[in-house]
Amino acid sequence: MGYRYRLHRSDLPGKPDLAFLGKRKVIFVHGCFWHQHGCRFSHVPKSNRPYWVPKLERNQARDAEHLKALRADGWKCLVLWECQLSGIQRIRRRLSKFLE
Numbered sequence: 001m002g003y004r005y006r007l008h009r010s011d012l013p014g015k016p017d018l019a020f021l022g023k024r025k026v027i028f029v030h031g032c033f034w035h036q037h038g039c040r041f042s043h044v045p046k047s048n049r050p051y052w053v054p055k056l057e058r059n060q061a062r063d064a065e066h067l068k069a070l071r072a073d074g075w076k077c078l079v080l081w082e083c084q085l086s087g088i089q090r091i092r093r094r095l096s097k098f099l100e
């Protein structure tokens, strides 16, 4: 789409998947399970719940902290979920709208 971006900038909270430095905008592409989207792909495994529940809760808490820190520092953030990544035209429209 012609936008210039950087991948996984380690100097930004949460190492956003894409960072548009000039626009001060970042995009995270989250896997539904690991980041607990709440959709049908994100159910917690039934076995070994004492391991999974706190681990996945930590991931969610960390995500929230990263977004809060970025927004407090003037960054606009977009989270794209794995389950929403079908339909290239729809994604392009969404990206255009966010990056305009």
Ligand SMILES: [Zn+2]
Residues within 6 Å of the ligand: 032, 037, 038, 039, 040, 041, 042, 081, 082, 083, 084
């Ligand atoms: Zn999802």
